[in-house]
Amino acid sequence: MSAGVGVDLENLWIRFGDFVAVRDANVNINGGDFFSFLGPSGCGKTTILRAVSGFLDPSEGKVLIGGNDMRGIGPNKRPTALIFQNLALFPLMKVWENITFSMEIKGASASQRRKRADELLDMIALPGQGDKLPSELSGGQRQRVAIARALCAEPDVLLLDEPLSALDLKLRQHMRTELREIQQRVGITFIYITHDQGEALTMSDNIAVMRAGVIDQIADGKTIYNDPNTAFAASFVGENNVFRGKIKQIMGTEALIATNRSGDLVARISSANQGKMKEGDEAMMFIRPEAFAIAAEGASGNHFVTARVNHEEFEGNVFNIFTEGEGGKEIKVSIPNHGQSFQDHTGQNITLEYETHNAVLVPAGELAAE
Amino acid sequence: MNLSFLRVSIWVYLALFFLYLLGPLVIMSVTAFNSSAFPRMTPWECLTFQWFGDLFQDQRILNGIKNSLIIGAGTVVLSVAMGLAGALMLTQIWPKLRATYYTIIIAPILIPGVVLGISTLVFWDRINRMLGLGADSVLSNGVFLTVIGQSTFIASYCMLVLVARLQRYDMALTEAALDLGATHAQAFRKILLPFMRPAIASAAVLAFLASFENYNTTTFTFGEYPTLTIELAQKVRYGITPSISALAFIIVALTVFFALLNEAKLKRQELVAAARKNATVEELAGKIKLPSFFAGNMAAVLLVVFAVATITVVGTATAYNPAQCIANVKEEKRLEAEQRIQELRKQREEQRKKREAEEAEQGDAGQSAPKPSNNSGFGNVFAPNTLGSGEEESQDTETPPANNGGFGGVFDPNSLKSE
Amino acid sequence: MPKFLKEFFNRNGTGMGLAILGLVLFWTIGLIILPQLSMLDFSFRPNLPPPEIGGPKDVYTLENYKYLIYGPEGGSQDYNSVDLRVFFRTLLAAVCVTIFNLIICYPIAYYLGQSKGSHIRIFAIMLIIPYWINEILRAFALRIIFGETGVLNTLFMGLGIWDTPFDFIRNDIALYAGLGYAYILLMIFPIYNVIESLDHNQIEAARDLGAPWWRIHWRVVIPYAKPGISSGCTMVFMLSAGALAAPQILGGPSSLWFTQLIYQQFNDNNDWPQGAAYAIVLLVTCILFVLAVMRLFKVNMGDIGK
Secondary structure, eight states, X not given: OOOOOOEEEEEEEEEETTEEEEEEEEEEEOTTOEEEEEOOTTSSHHHHHHHHHTSSOOSEEEEEETTEEOTTOOGGGSSEEEEBTTBOOOTTSOHHHHHTHHHHHHTOOHHHHHHHHHHHHHHTTOTTOTTSOGGGSOHHHHHHHHHHHHHHTOOSEEEEESTTTTSOHHHHHHHHHHHHHHHHHHOOEEEEEESOHHHHHHHOSEEEEEETTEEEXXXXXXXXXXXXXXHHHHHHSSOOEEXXXXXXXXXXXXXXXXXXXXXXXXXXXXXXXXXXOOTTOEEEEEEOGGGOEEOOTXXXXXXXXXXXXXXXXXXXXXXXXXXEEGGGOEEEEEEEOOSOOOOOOTTOEEEXXXXXXXXXXXXXXXXXXX | OOHHHHHHHHHHHHHHHHHHHHHHHHHHHHHTTBOOSSOOSSSOOOBOOHHHHHHHHOHHHHHHHHHHHHHHHHHHHHXXXXXXXXXXXXXXXXXXXXXXXXXXXXXXXXSOHHHHHHHHHHHHHHHHHHTTOOTTSGGGOHHHHHHHHHHHHHHHHHHHHHHHHHTTOOHHHHHHHHHTTOOHHHHIIIIIHHHHHHHHHHHHHHHHHHHHHOOTTHHHHOTTOXXXXXXXXXXXXXXXXXXXXXXXXXXXXXXXXHHHHHHHHHHHHHHHHHHHHHSOHHHHXXXXXXXXXXXXXXXXXXXXXXXXXXXXXXXXXXXXXXXXXXXXXHHHHHHHHHHHHHHHHHHHHHHHHHHHHHTTTOSOHHHHSSGGGOSSTTHHHHOGGGGOOOGGGTTOOOOOXXXXXXXXXXXXXXXXXXX | OOHHHHHHHHHHOHHHHHHHHHHHHIIIIIIIIHHHHHHHHHHTSOOOOGGGTTSTTXXXXXXXXHXXXXXXXXXXXXXXXXXXXXXXXXXXXXXXXXXXHHHHHHHHHHHHHHOOSTHHHHHHHHHHHHHHSOHHHHHHHHHHHHSTTSHHHHHHHHHTSOSSOOOTTTTTHHHHHHHHHHTHHHHHHHHHHHHHTSOHHHHHHHHHTTOOHHHHIIIIIHHHHHHHHHHHHHXXXXXXXXXXXXXXXXXXXXXXXXXXHHHHXXXXXXXXXXXXXXXXXXXXXXXXXXXXXXHHTTOOGGGTTO
């Protein structure tokens, strides 16, 4: 794998009138990385992509590709290729003409183009489909043609704007693996935009979590999942149970929180916030459903929560238990299915237990909308 | 309400409506083939193609067609270009300006053509004077003024046609092309223009037809270059001849032909599209052959029928000798006339006798007098011979007895010309 | 450079952007706005021979407008009754033609808009074909029919319905038929466009609720089709008030159309400022009239041309 060309955003601001779409973004994307921007719709991630591809001028700050400032360089001069959300395949051109459009622009002969198209069609596993029109292909095939068209331009950086969102679930999961494979093979930098955390986690080397124009956290998938910086990152990526409260006592990397409804609980302060939080601060503690276990009845302490079971659900790989803690606090618990006999707890009170390192403490903040 | 009654009345209404719409065109077309010197359907005199010959020898008409084609070409280019630019601007103009802008570019459709013609004339005359140019400069040239004047409102029509298509255009396609390295001009030429091509073709046809038939604006701006429409208007205002019908027939025939051609093409595209959905490319290559061109394609069938009819007519026209026909008619007429003269004499004698006998009480004998003179009711009164304008008929010096009557002169088409 | 202009050039490229902007400015300012303003200015000036234009006599005056109302100075009458009568008659006749067209076109537009099947396309072609034929030739065709020895007189006299030829032209029947004929498509098309988008289920529902057919039209179809109707009526009114060919060919000898007066001022009297003033009066009156009627029926300007 070659080193590839990196992309850097330095103090990037983008404004539309009074509206700030991107606020002071600083990102370093390494060459050859699969990098994702993850966030809900309207968070400004597509705006960043358009700034990188050159369709938008930043209001302030810089976009650097391979260390070169891109200011004043149009989209047709940048070493990037964009895969549009709706793919934007040229409807009146055949598949092979679509794929080799970038060569047509440079004046390549038809036979050269044909040859290159056949190579790329082989690569995307659509051999012999070059003479069809895009409208005659299925959704997944169109997807791959769009990728081939972008790759044909031999970009240093491939930008993908939620390209899988129009596909059905099965195909989406299949295309995830395929995209990752293609990226490994061509070895260029991929910048991927998505609101689907599953896509981001499975494919990316690194992920930037965005909220309302602000980048909350940049890290690899495991870190984002296990050690979120903010309440938003914790609640947006994966399912999480949140406990609000005030910090009662700091104990090195751990803290004791007086939660509003579940008593005093102990948690690990997230890495980015260690040393920044102090006693008396409003804070949020997150525990993932799968981090709970059912404890023996009557157990009590700073890592036990009691709750009453509302109803249960069998999802195949897990049992989901929906409980109501003290004061109406809802808690979801997922118990892995190991084929054990499972007792129905509906209507009973149970005690839940967690390990301290699985409870993450961050400053109180905005949560992701359900 | 009785449903079948309602249905019948709808069909009757449709029939009447299309009779009003198409009847005049049919009648006008038919008069082109009647040898009568006044365009009319009844009485049918003799099939002739003479009026077509006259038409093609009329230098003013030919010159008018030439001017119309030149002006039409200029108008098509200018209006489609302005219409496309206007449509592109409409899709991306600052939202606050959009309503005002739309009102301005749509207004020329509603401004009377007369007003457009005058304002064009006045404005460019003034520019011409400001630049200190003479009366023979480009700015006061009839072709220039007419193209400018017509394009003012024809561009609005083009804009409406183009913006309808442009609204279905995905701007991401242009961005994709730019992203793949195309310049703006390349993206326009290779992506947007092919997408707009059908609409541009429609707009161009519309612009040409609108330019070709325009009278109100052109009548103020044509200067030294009268278009066909201007020439026609002059002719129609100062007397009508069947050679205008001949021209009308040609235009109607061409229009019908191209309308059917277009419809057949559209239908074929639909059929192909439907077939493509169910078949792969390989299958299609073998499947879509000429015979299936007609399958379920009414317009195509009509087109073929129409083409065959045209060929037949043209074939007949070349083989057909109008001189022979007209000579026959003349001969017939002479015989008829002689016979009539004989009859006339008899009648007059009878009348004289009658008059002499009934003179005292008979005041309005004149009115009943013409009736016995022919057996076809009013036929004689309407006979083209009464016009006296057809050269070859001038020897048929027939004096219809109807002229003795009180209202004979009313039938004289010359009275129309004086209006 | 203002921000929106910069964005415009970014989006379209400098060359393409300049081409688009240039064409649009030429069209809107050079062809639409300035000529109208120029005509307005011209209408307030005296009719001078070319050498005196721009000279001391070239001053603004209301003379041309006064002429329309009071006639020539020192004339025998208090008002220019001939021209004023022509003016009001033209407006009235244009209103009649519009109403006539609306009445005959609404059923057709409704039928075409709500029927399914391939015969609709044939009907559409049959509608469009006459519109493609020259305006002069259409008037000519009607003249053949309405002439004193024309088809109608032959037919009716042959049938014995009347026995002296009826002068359709002198009675302006030919003119109204011709004006109506000329603008049928402009009335049908906007109404058709709107009615086509009306969900047929609404009509079915109204019928299901027991509404008679006229009430369905009055309460459901016509309110829905209002933008199309107003658009069609506006176009037909403006175009028939501004028609020139049909009145010249089909008009009776004694009845002039206002546009013919304008034509005469320009071509026969060679009095351009006077003609321009008349044109301004026609344009402004028509626009005010249309706006007033649109306000009366509560229709928006933005619906026109759709």
